[in-house]
Amino acid sequence: MSEQTDSAPAWVLAHAKAMPDAPAVDSPWTRLSYRQLAERMLSLAGHLRAAGVKRGERVLIALPLGCAAVVAGLAVQALGACAVELDRETSAASLEAILAQTGARHAFLFGQDARRWTARTQLTHLWVVHSARPPERMLGLLAPSACTWVQEDGSVDLEARAEALESPPPTPPEAHASIVYTSGSTGTPRGVIQTFGNIAANTRSIVEYLGLTSLDRAMLILPLHYCYGKSVLQTHLRVGGSVFLDPRFMYPSVVLEAMATEACTGFAGVPLTFELLRRQATPESLAKLNLRYLTQAGGGMAPETARWTREAFHPAELFVMYGQTEATARLSYLPPARAQRKAGSIGIAIPGVELRVVGEEGTPLPVGETGHLVARGANVTPGYLGAPEDTRSILRDGWLWTGDLAWRDADGFFFLVGRAKEILKIGGHRVSPAELEHTLARHPAVLEVAVVGVPDELGGEAAVAVVVLQPDTPLREESLRRFCRESLPAHKVPRHVMFTEALPRGPNGKVLKAELRTHVMSPVASFESRPSR
Known part of the structure; x- marks a missing residue:
């Protein structure tokens, strides 16, 4: 696969040709094989093109976890455009700032959120995801923008007419694929640029150390506007595996039951995820699982919860991971075999990434000495959208300054001390x-x-x-x-x-x-x- 075609849309098309009926993306309400996912992606991309979306243009996506959100993101990137995926609960003030920063003219939104999107005059076309054709009163709230109805499986309203995209155009690795928003120190949202090359590099690394194959099927409860959740989707699409999207984690027992029924081999969570399972999961529900691996990121997990997780989900292996949005998703992982001897460590650098502990001037520090954790690799962002000063503060001489303080032991394992600004x-x-x-x-x-x-x-x-x-x-x-x-x-x-x-x-x-x-x-x-x- 050449660099120019190393993208999620290209992966989907390759698998649709090689194994069209294999499961790709499922939810409690929708199931899509690779053939169906490819068809919906190309169809929606054709409609976006007909509506005027250009290569490199930024398109907002504010949808719940589900198949429509996956198809929308793939369709945008299939055109060589840039997906800006947002939390549906993004405040009005933040949304205004994001619209100004991105210059977006098109947005995907959930029909139930129509009232929150009124008077967004910058948007000329809205793509409304709704289980049935939206009622006129809902569409009236969104005027004067043009509206196209998208079903929950990502297919477009049958009354809409547009020629499907035949195949994604070649996309250079430096082109912007995604903008992921985080809160800046002033509270103003900052858009982290992720290129097609960033995503491909980080995906390759994660696939390698997790040993993912087409036989893997992940239970995904994390939102797609969160780089951790998105990386779970991307890694499985790359290898021809599948993902079950389940937004019902407020009821952990329901998700555990689905995890067993759907024969999931992998599960990803943040510390709170495993703490909630520790409180509510029963031995009976855990005994039904057949997981091969679990991953945890998004902050340090309490030692007792980590011990419970390893014991409760045995023989599945727990991969503790560390990363940040500015690194596309991942920077390090703790090999499960070293978990006990290196308790509390964020592990070693992922394949293709170099980590160092340096002093204030960027000089590498010796083993055991605390300093700034910096990283270098093809997965590191080119910077923040429209924020050169913020970009210069994190990118220095080719290194990403993570903002974390850490130290390294004699075996090359890293240990976080805390955020530099929180010390x-x-x-x-x-x-x-x-x-x-x-x-x-x-x-x-x-x-x-x-x-x-x-x-x-x-x-x-x-x-x-x-x-x-x-x-x-x-x-x-x-x-x-x-x-x-x-x-x-x-x-x-x-x-x-x-x-x-x-x-x-x-x-x-x-x-x-x-x-x-x-x-x-x-x-x-x-x-x-x-x-x-």
Whole structure:
């Protein structure tokens, strides 16, 4: 496969020719073989072309996890255009900023979200996904934009007429394939550019270390606007495997049942995913599974949850992974065979990627010394859309500065210390919130914990631990601080401990530390030593 055709649309077409009836993308409501997926992709691409979508143009996609979202993304890229996949809950202010940054004229939206898309005068054509032809009142909300109805399986309204695309045009690896939005430090959304070459390189690497083949079938509960979720789809489409898309994880037992019924061999989740399964999965539901592997990314998982996951899903192997959107998805993985000896490590660099720990000037640091984690590889973004200063801050002399602090051991395994911007300055010491969180997580009564810094009246910062306790396990603040003093120096012991029912999280399951810090600093927040329940 040449560089110019190494893209997801090309993979789908190759598999549609070689094994047309093999399953490709399924959901609880729709099933698409590779032949059907290819047909819908080319048909929708033809309609987009007829509506005026040009090569390199950016098209917004704000759809729920399902077959229509997959077909839409493939159709956009089949034209050589750029897919901008968004969370359906993107705020009005963020959406306005994204429209201005991308210059998008076309958008895919879910019919139920019509009211949120009114008065978007920049958009000239809306592609409305609805289970049946949208009622006129819904289409009226979206005027004056032209509207085309797309069914939930990605097929286009039969009344619409357009010639299907015969085959994707050659696309150079440096062309923009996707823009993935993250929140900047100021709250303004930043668009991470991912090229066709970035996606192909990262996909090849993941396929290699997971050993994926056409026999693999993944259960995917993660959204496609999240690079982790998208990488699960891309890797399986590359090898001719299949993906079962299931947005029902609010009911874990339902997803576990589907995972067994659908004979899934792989499952991907963030730390919260496995914590919820730990609380709710039954031995009977786990015994029905036939998984070959599990993957975990999106932040560090509590040691006890990691141990439970390895035991509960045995003999499936757990791959702990690390990455970021600016690296398309993945930078490192921890080989399961080294999980016990290298507990707490993010592992080694994925194939095709080089990782280093460097000082402030970019000079490599020796083994065991903490510094900035930087990465180099074909999967690294060319930068942020329309943000040259932000781009220069992360790309220096060909290296991606991840924003994380880490150290490397003598075997070449990397260990995160924390985010460079989150490191607390306490009494002249630099303290990692992650270290405090890992210490507190070892207490048997602690279910979840997040540590943030607040201004200290004596200067610098004070650490505040916000804790979710195991059910029916009352505990006092001083008990946890005493627990910390047993293994931490005095300056690292949290100044205060607060108890809460749940930590604030974003749509991808990550703890929203900015929101947590705001709450902790609120005048109504209390730091009294008291039972949590």
